[in-house]
Amino acid sequence: MRQKLFLTLLLSFTLLTCGKRSDVVELQDWNFGGRPRLIEFLRQRVYSFEKTHPGMKVIQSDKSWNMIREILYADFSAGAGPDVMNTHSNFAAEFGPAGFYYPVNKFPDFEEVRKWYVPHLLESTRYKDNYYGLPSSAIAFVLVCNKELFDKEGITPPRTWSQFREAAKRLTKDADGDGVVDQFGLVLMGGDKGGFAYRMIPFFFKAGVNVMSDDLTKIEFNSSRGVAALKLITDMYQVDHSITPGFLAYTHSEINDLFCSNKAAMSIEGPWFRGMVDDKSPGKDMYVVAVPVPDDMIGQYETAPTLQDMVMYSINAHSKHLNEAWELLKYLRNDEADMFWMTQDLGATATTLHALNSPEAQSVKDIQLYINELSHARPWPPHPSMIAIASNVFTPYCQRAIVGELSPKAALDQAAKEAQHILDAKK
Amino acid sequence: MKKALVVSVMIVLALLVLLPVLWTISTSMKPLNEVNKCPPQWTSPTMSFKPYSDMFFYLPFSTYTLNSLIVATSATALTLLIGCLAAFSLSRFAFAGKDIFLLIILLSQMLPGASVIIPLFQLLRHAGLYDTYLGLILVHTAVLLPFVIWLMHGFFQTIPRDIEDAALIDGCSRMEALRRVILPLALPGIGATALFAFLGSWNEFFFALILTSSDSTRTIPVGIGLFVGEYLDVWNQMAAAAVLFSLPPLILFVLTRKTFIKGLVAGAGK
Amino acid sequence: MKRLTPYLLLVPALLFTLFVLIYPLIQNLINSLSDVSMITGSSGWAGLQNYQNVFEDALFWRSFRNTAVYAIAGTVLALVIGLGFALLLNLKLGKFSTIMGCLYTIPWVISPVVAGFAWKWLLNDNFGIVNFWLSYAGIVPIGTTWLGDPGTALLSVMVARVWQFYPFAMVMFLAGMQSIPQEQYEAAAVDGATMVRRFFYITLPNLKAVGSVLLVLGVIWSFNDFNMVFVMTRGGPMNSSMVLPVLVREFSFVHFDLGKGSALSIIIFGLLTTLSFLYLKVVSRGEPS
Numbered sequence: 014m015r016q017k018l019f020l021t022l023l024l025s026f027t028l029l030t031c032g033k034r035s036d037v038v039e040l041q042d043w044n045f046g047g048r049p050r051l052i053e054f055l056r057q058r059v060y061s062f063e064k065t066h067p068g069m070k071v072i073q074s075d076k077s078w079n080m081i082r083e084i085l086y087a088d089f090s091a092g093a094g095p096d097v098m099n100t101h102s103n104f105a106a107e108f109g110p111a112g113f114y115y116p117v118n119k120f121p122d123f124e125e126v127r128k129w130y131v132p133h134l135l136e137s138t139r140y141k142d143n144y145y146g147l148p149s150s151a152i153a154f155v156l157v158c159n160k161e162l163f164d165k166e167g168i169t170p171p172r173t174w175s176q177f178r179e180a181a182k183r184l185t186k187d188a189d190g191d192g193v194v195d196q197f198g199l200v201l202m203g204g205d206k207g208g209f210a211y212r213m214i215p216f217f218f219k220a221g222v223n224v225m226s227d228d229l230t231k232i233e234f235n236s237s238r239g240v241a242a243l244k245l246i247t248d249m250y251q252v253d254h255s256i257t258p259g260f261l262a263y264t265h266s267e268i269n270d271l272f273c274s275n276k277a278a279m280s281i282e283g284p285w286f287r288g289m290v291d292d293k294s295p296g297k298d299m300y301v302v303a304v305p306v307p308d309d310m311i312g313q314y315e316t317a318p319t320l321q322d323m324v325m326y327s328i329n330a331h332s333k334h335l336n337e338a339w340e341l342l343k344y345l346r347n348d349e350a351d352m353f354w355m356t357q358d359l360g361a362t363a364t365t366l367h368a369l370n371s372p373e374a375q376s377v378k379d380i381q382l383y384i385n386e387l388s389h390a391r392p393w394p395p396h397p398s399m400i401a402i403a404s405n406v407f408t409p410y411c412q413r414a415i416v417g418e419l420s421p422k423a424a425l426d427q428a429a430k431e432a433q434h435i436l437d438a439k440k
Numbered sequence: 441m442k443k444a445l446v447v448s449v450m451i452v453l454a455l456l457v458l459l460p461v462l463w464t465i466s467t468s469m470k471p472l473n474e475v476n477k478c479p480p481q482w483t484s485p486t487m488s489f490k491p492y493s494d495m496f497f498y499l500p501f502s503t504y505t506l507n508s509l510i511v512a513t514s515a516t517a518l519t520l521l522i523g524c525l526a527a528f529s530l531s532r533f534a535f536a537g538k539d540i541f542l543l544i545i546l547l548s549q550m551l552p553g554a555s556v557i558i559p560l561f562q563l564l565r566h567a568g569l570y571d572t573y574l575g576l577i578l579v580h581t582a583v584l585l586p587f588v589i590w591l592m593h594g595f596f597q598t599i600p601r602d603i604e605d606a607a608l609i610d611g612c613s614r615m616e617a618l619r620r621v622i623l624p625l626a627l628p629g630i631g632a633t634a635l636f637a638f639l640g641s642w643n644e645f646f647f648a649l650i651l652t653s654s655d656s657t658r659t660i661p662v663g664i665g666l667f668v669g670e671y672l673d674v675w676n677q678m679a680a681a682a683v684l685f686s687l688p689p690l691i692l693f694v695l696t697r698k699t700f701i702k703g704l705v706a707g708a709g710k
Numbered sequence: 711m712k713r714l715t716p717y718l719l720l721v722p723a724l725l726f727t728l729f730v731l732i733y734p735l736i737q738n739l740i741n742s743l744s745d746v747s748m749i750t751g752s753s754g755w756a757g758l759q760n761y762q763n764v765f766e767d768a769l770f771w772r773s774f775r776n777t778a779v780y781a782i783a784g785t786v787l788a789l790v791i792g793l794g795f796a797l798l799l800n801l802k803l804g805k806f807s808t809i810m811g812c813l814y815t816i817p818w819v820i821s822p823v824v825a826g827f828a829w830k831w832l833l834n835d836n837f838g839i840v841n842f843w844l845s846y847a848g849i850v851p852i853g854t855t856w857l858g859d860p861g862t863a864l865l866s867v868m869v870a871r872v873w874q875f876y877p878f879a880m881v882m883f884l885a886g887m888q889s890i891p892q893e894q895y896e897a898a899a900v901d902g903a904t905m906v907r908r909f910f911y912i913t914l915p916n917l918k919a920v921g922s923v924l925l926v927l928g929v930i931w932s933f934n935d936f937n938m939v940f941v942m943t944r945g946g947p948m949n950s951s952m953v954l955p956v957l958v959r960e961f962s963f964v965h966f967d968l969g970k971g972s973a974l975s976i977i978i979f980g981l982l983t984t985l986s987f988l989y990l991k992v993v994s995r996g997e998p999s
Contacts, residue, residue, distance in 0.1 A: 074654050074655050074656075075499075075655065076653075077666050080666070083963050083964055084653060086963070086966060087561070087650070087653070087963055088653055092565060093565065093570055093571060093653070193845070195836075203858070203947060204858075204946065204947070258835075258855055258858070258859075259835045259836075259855030259857075259858035259859070260858065261855075261858045261859070261860065261946065261947030261948060262855065262857050262858030262863075262943070262946065262947050263858065270476050270836070270837070271836065273476070274476055274836070276836060293472070293473075294473075401965070401966075405964075405965060409948060409949070412947075412948050413948065416860070416948070443803070446798070446801060446803075447803070447806065449798070450798055450806075450810050451810075453795070453798075453814070454810055454813045454814065457813065457814055457816070457817060457873070458813060458816065459832070459839075460817075460825070460828040460829055460832055460873070461816060461817075461820070461828070463828070463831070463832055463839055464824075464827075464828045464831070467831065475837070476836075476837050480837055480838065480839050480842050522722040522723050522726065523723065525719040525720075525722065525723070526719060526720050526722070526723035528719060529715070529716040529717075529719035529720050530716075530720075532716075533715070533716035535716045535717065538716075541720065541724075544727065546986070546990065547983065547986050548727060548731050550930050550934070550982050550983070550985070550986040550989075551731060551735075551979070551982070552933070552934045552954075552955060552975075552978050552979065552982055553934065553936060553955065554934070554936065554954065554955040554958035554959070554974075554975055554978055555734075555735060555738060555958075555975040555976065555978055555979040555982075556730070556731060556734035556735060556738070556975070557734075557958070557959075557962075557975075558734075558737075558738060558741065558958075558962055558968060558971055558972055558975065559733065559734035559735075559737035559738050559741065559972075560730065560734045562737070563729070563733065563734065563737075578726075578730065579730055581726060582726040582727065582729070582730030582731060583730070585723055585726055585727065586727075589723060614715060639819070642821070643821035643822065643823070645821070645822065645823045645936075645937045645940075645941075646936045646937060646955075650959075650963070661821055661823040661824075664823055664824065664827055665823045665826070665827070665937075665940070665941045675831060678827065679828075679831070682824040682827055682828060685821065685824060686819075686820050686821065686824055689819045689820070689821070690816065690819055690820075693815070693819045694812065697812060697815075
């Protein structure tokens, strides 16, 4: 009796989970990360997409940004995964040839669509001969300085490594007079393997160091200048004690906490930071400047490259509705959407020419700095194993050097050896 | 005098033990700017239950709750059904292979999730059950089954055969005897086992984490566990979620603690 | 038909066990001996290469050490605390004891994920209450980081684990104590034994069986524990709190090396089977024949 009842229940659940309607095209759209405001905007955008494209329905799903790679990998290899998703542009090198992302240059109107974007930003979505997505928001990594703390100390944002180190030292102090240091000059994101690498490498780039050779065959980050970059941070941690001691476990939320409560004076961040801090402490101001350059390169302050990252929107190569997904992609990334993106301060720099050249662009905070930095910023080299190398080799060794387990030179040499091994194995 | 000392020690211990719980409750009622105050405070004038309602807007917790309920109830029902039958068989019959099966049951309890997760993930995807209710329910059932059989087996063993034999003599079949005689007697045991099974599925994190990925199937533990470390930290809402999530197990525990403990001791002592 | 009844009753359970437990184990074995990647699937026989990769990986040995420490030290500590609480509850203070017993058991009823989250927040270096109290008492400077320091991360997770597990030990010990025949105590009282002597010569020996079962069970469950470590530290910082179950996920779903992940799964299974047989031996020794 109970058995029959239960079987009925089980059957109804099965039906519930299997039922599908076949007259409407359903698109799965995954949003990774994003602040509440961005998610709000995406919901509205999708709503108006459905209104203007009858017969198409979009199911949005919000997921964690810092597990993006694991989630996508697991789902793609399971034959699951969304139709449309936002992702790192440097996933193009890995997921493109693996057959996960659809080369959007195959769509007939691509040549028209590509004209919407700043050309060298569009290049970030390219791997070999294919483009694997449409640029969404561009990111250049910069130095953010806590205005309140800087003003109180009477110093201006640093431009060289020496000034940087000095500023951090002066901003590390016992702010409330209880005998314990509770304010630190610099906070690092040690708790996110990828995020940490993104914040270390700008120092290398600014010093003129490459991650690998242009032909993507030889690791180069352990050059003497690279070692100097790592040594800067290592000395700040071990000698000056001007870096937050708990950094190894910090992610976005801890850094936000510390910055807002004036326990940290500087951080390496991107365009999202202002909005993120504003959500938590409305009105908190900051100086946003380029990442400092080595002392002997001050002449190249305006032109030395920082790390460029980009979020792009891509289509699942196994999607059953490629054309509809393309329509959604274009709608999410056209001039109109990009204007909203820019004017509503959704956390990154616009990528369409239309938005960047508009009069509204002038009133976006720090836009000049970002446009300038983006014009000569460099992305991670487009090698399929680049992300794995950054997260699983570069980050751990850098962290070990910073806490003193290895010398900077030994750490980078060993990291280079392992990374080279990965590169060689991939041939 | 000595009694007063002991009583006060016990109360202090209780407060210490409940510290994390109390602190979480306190956090769950503070507005966000109070949460990151240094030095931390237990109460603040602006405390309210607002985080509890905010929580449903920030993350789809109503969906997560529904999912957790569906999965836990179904898995409990299914595992009790199958487990009772199996336990009955093991406790009342003598047959070849019985000892081997008992051994398998015991060893399965110790099976690390890590040792089965990858093939399970591939199996579910091939069967089209990845990221579905049914998939997770079936996995939970299988995971809970060894423990349930073990417990029920222990309970059935405590029921004397005479009663059953009497029923058989009166003309009942084995199955009828099971239904009319044994089950009613084993009801407290079944109750305790049901509670364990429900808790096991309700709190389950590892399989739910890896075998589901969309919000529409996500369960609460995964929602809480994945949250930490995102852009905006709403510790107060997460604390509220944690408190609400802990209520069903707590309530169930308080209501059934006698059978709970009796069942635990009887089953585990075997 | 009648002869088949016991087997028929077992069939559903057997099917479940087969598909969800036994098949994956065998598949894992096969995976561990092949060259498998998450994207391309299996591409041929690899023999024992994956196992070699695991054993040559310093991370594996580190995790193994961490897991052993976490399991053994954590369980022993939980047992000691559980015993202590059981002794207190055994003083039979009526309703008061019942209420206290309920309160003391609460950590166990709470989900490991919630417990991990609560402790993570409690141990927060800047805003957590633990640091605040400890620095107030002058024991540690404020801002001491527990989960962010490679030296204390594993320890901190262990504290949370002990907090979660001790009620189980407490309940078992209490039940054990309450089944000790009164005559033993009465005889000892007649002989003039003090409370301490009674504890060591009567209570403890009688609890040896329960204690051994608890020890082995606790070690096995801690060995398997993924949830606590994952939620609190994900195995970091710098892999200082990496334990074997979390490492499987790391190999498989972060490094995407399925072969290595499968090999590790089999190794863990081997370890746990050994421990389980130990458990069986311990239990059977305690049982009256």
